[in-house]
Amino acid sequence: xxxxxxxxxxxxxxxxxxxxxxxxxxxxxxxxxxxxxxxxxxxxxxxxxxxxxxxxxxxxxxxxxxxxxxxxxxxxxxxxxxxxxxxxxxxxxxxxxxxxxxxxxxxxxxxxxxxxxxxxxxxxxxxxxxxxxxxxxxxxxxxxxxxxxxxxxxxxxxxxxxxxxxxxxxxxxxxxxxxxxxxxxxxxxxxxxxxxxxxxxxxxxxxxxxxxxxxxxxxxxxxxxxxxxxxxxxxxxxxxxxxxxxxxxxxxxxxxxxxxxxxxxxxx
Amino acid sequence: xxxxxxxxxxxxxxxxxxxxxxxxxxxxxxxxxxxxxxxxxxxxxxxxxxxxxxxxxxxxxxxxxxxxxxxxxxxxxxxxxxxxxxxxxxxxxxxxxxxxxxxxxxxxxxxxxxxxxxxxxxxxxxxxxxxxxxxxxxxxxxxxxxxxxxxxxxxxxxxxxxxxxxxxxxxxxxxxxxxxxxxxxxxxxxxxxxxxxxxxxxxxxxxxxxxxxxxxxxxxxxxxxxxxxxxxxxxxxxxxxxxxxxxxxxxxxxxxxxxxxxxxxxxxxxxxxxxxxxxxxxxxxxxxxxxxxxxxxxxxxxxxxxxxxxxxxxxxxxxxxxxxxxxxxxxxxxxxxxxxxxxxxxxxxxxxxxxxxx
Numbered sequence: 001x002x003x004x005x006x007x008x009x010x011x012x013x014x015x016x017x018x019x020x021x022x023x024x025x026x027x028x029x030x031x032x033x034x035x036x037x038x039x040x041x042x043x044x045x046x047x048x049x050x051x052x053x054x055x056x057x058x059x060x061x062x063x064x065x066x067x068x069x070x071x072x073x074x075x076x077x078x079x080x081x082x083x084x085x086x087x088x089x090x091x092x093x094x095x096x097x098x099x100x101x102x103x104x105x106x107x108x109x110x111x112x113x114x115x116x117x118x119x120x121x122x123x124x125x126x127x128x129x130x131x132x133x134x135x136x137x138x139x140x141x142x143x144x145x146x147x148x149x150x151x152x153x154x155x156x157x158x159x160x161x162x163x164x165x166x167x168x169x170x171x172x173x174x175x176x177x178x179x180x181x182x183x184x185x186x187x188x189x190x191x192x193x194x195x196x197x198x199x200x201x202x203x204x205x206x207x208x209x210x211x212x213x214x215x216x217x218x219x220x221x222x223x224x225x226x227x228x229x230x231x232x233x234x235x236x237x238x239x240x241x242x243x244x245x246x247x248x249x250x251x252x253x254x255x256x257x258x259x260x261x262x263x264x265x266x267x268x
Numbered sequence: 269x270x271x272x273x274x275x276x277x278x279x280x281x282x283x284x285x286x287x288x289x290x291x292x293x294x295x296x297x298x299x300x301x302x303x304x305x306x307x308x309x310x311x312x313x314x315x316x317x318x319x320x321x322x323x324x325x326x327x328x329x330x331x332x333x334x335x336x337x338x339x340x341x342x343x344x345x346x347x348x349x350x351x352x353x354x355x356x357x358x359x360x361x362x363x364x365x366x367x368x369x370x371x372x373x374x375x376x377x378x379x380x381x382x383x384x385x386x387x388x389x390x391x392x393x394x395x396x397x398x399x400x401x402x403x404x405x406x407x408x409x410x411x412x413x414x415x416x417x418x419x420x421x422x423x424x425x426x427x428x429x430x431x432x433x434x435x436x437x438x439x440x441x442x443x444x445x446x447x448x449x450x451x452x453x454x455x456x457x458x459x460x461x462x463x464x465x466x467x468x469x470x471x472x473x474x475x476x477x478x479x480x481x482x483x484x485x486x487x488x489x490x491x492x493x494x495x496x497x498x499x500x501x502x503x504x505x506x507x508x509x510x511x512x513x514x515x516x517x518x519x520x521x522x523x524x525x526x527x528x529x530x531x532x533x534x535x536x537x538x539x540x541x542x543x544x545x546x547x548x549x550x551x552x553x554x555x556x557x558x559x560x561x562x563x564x565x566x567x568x569x570x571x572x573x574x575x576x577x578x579x580x581x582x583x584x585x586x587x588x589x590x591x592x593x594x595x596x597x598x599x600x601x602x603x604x605x606x607x608x609x610x611x612x613x614x615x616x617x618x619x620x621x622x623x624x625x626x
Binding site: 063065085086088089090094095097101102103104105106110113114115117118120122124127128129130134135138139142143146177178181 | 280281282285466469470472473474475477478480481483484485487488489490491492493494495496502550
C-alpha cells in the first residue's frame, strides 16, 4: 500500500450521521444487534468483521435498502432509517456494491452519466428534441462525467460496453458512477475484493484522492487489513451483528476482543 | 475502404454524441430517407397500399414496443390493444369534434393511449417478466372486449366497425378511402421519420439512460436515485403513445375501416413482438429493420417460388410461411439474440478495416 500515508492533512469535522441502537433481524437471524456509531464529516470510516457479521446489512440500512426494525439513523439532522432507497441518492449518499452492480448493456460513459441523472432536470419535451436547454444540460453533464473519467483514468474505455471490461476496471467504473453523483457520503462495499496488488494500490489511491480532493466522507467495508489500517481514520468492528470495538486503527489492533474474534491471533 | 472514419475529428461533446457520429452513416441514412420519399413516383398502388404503408405503421409500433421492452425492460403483449385505443380514439375525435385537424387528432389519440398505457403499466412496479406479460395480456383482451361491447366507441354503428372519415391536410386528402395511396404513404412516412428521430433523442438522453438502468439492474438504479415507478410509467406512457399513433395511422391511412379483430393478439401484438426480437431489442434502427423483415417476408414467399418456376398452392404457401417464420425466430434467438441491429454492427466493424482483417 502507498507508504507513509497519513490522514493528517484532512480536517475531520462534525458528526454528519448518527446510527443509534439499530437492530435488524431476518426471521430468527439477528443481522444487526443494537449497533450505534457516529460518522464524522470528511473521515474515512472502516467497518470490519468476519463474514456474516452484518457489515453489508449496515450499509443497506444506511441507504434505505433495508429498514431496521429498531433504532434510528440520523443523517444531517434528518431521520432516514425509514426513507426509500432513491431518497438516499437525493440526499447525497452514493454507494458501490460487493458484487458489481453496473448496467451491463450500457457503455462506461453512459454508466457514469447515469450517476448524474438526478442532477438533470430538463423537461421531457426538450429531451425529445435534443435541442435547446436539454442539449445544453446534456453537454454540461457530459463535461462533468468526463472529469470523473479523467480522474479515474478510464478515457480509453469510455465507449466500451461495461460487460466486456475486466473485473478491476468494472470496479473502477462503478466507483466512477458513484462519484458522478458528487456525493457527500460514499459507501464502499469491499471495493478491493478480488483485486491483485497493483489494482488494489490504484483503488486505494483513488479512495484517498476522493477523500482528499472532494472532502467526501467515506464508509468502507474491506477485508484487507493492511489497507484498512493504512487508510482509515477510525475502524468499527462488527461480529454476529454486535459492535465489538470502535476507535483508531491502532486502538482496534490492540483490542483483545477483536483479536479473539477476527484477527485470529492465538493467545495462550 | 469506403467506410473509414479517419480524419473525422470530433471537437465538441455535441459532435461526439450526434446520432450518426460517422459521416458515411449520416449520408447513407439521409439518402435512404430521401429515397423513401420518392418511392411513390415509381411504385405501383399495390406496393404502396398493401406493403409499404403497412410497413411504416408497424415500424412505428415496433419502435414503441422497443422503447418499452428493449430499453426499459418491461415485457408487454398489449401492443394490439394500445394500437386499438389509438385507432378508436382518433375515430371518436375526428367524428365528434367539428373541424378537428386530423394530424392533431392523431397526436391527441397518442396522448389518450399514453394515459391508458400508464393505467396498465401500474402493475409493473410489483411484477416483472412473464407475469407482467400476462398482466398486459389482460389489457389486450379487456380493451378489445370493451370496444366490441360498448357501442359508444363506434358511434353506435351496427356493424361494429370504425371507418376513417375523409380528412385533409393542407388541402390534400390524407385519410379515408378517397385519399390517394401516395398521400397516405407520405403521411405515414413523415410520422415515422419524425418519431424515429424523437425516439433516438429520448434514448440517448437522461430518460433513455434511466430506462436502461432499470432494465439492467433495478436495485442499483434505485440506489443512484432513479425512481422505479416513475421511470417505468414514463416508459409505458411513451411506448403507448407510439403505439397509439401507429394505431390511428393504421385506421386512417392504411386499412380505412377496421373491426377490433384487426388489433388482436395474433394480428398485431405477436408480429410486433417478433419484429423487435428479430430486429434487435434496444435498437431504434433494428425495430425498423425488423418491421421490414416481417412485412416483406410473406410477400417474398408468395412471389419467389413462382419466379423460379415452382408452383405452390396458396394454402400450402401459408403453412410454409408460418414454418419459415417460426424457424427464423428460433434461429435468431439462438444465433443472434441481439437481432439485425447487432449483425449490422458486426458488419460495420468489419467494413471499417476491410480489406484487412484488423
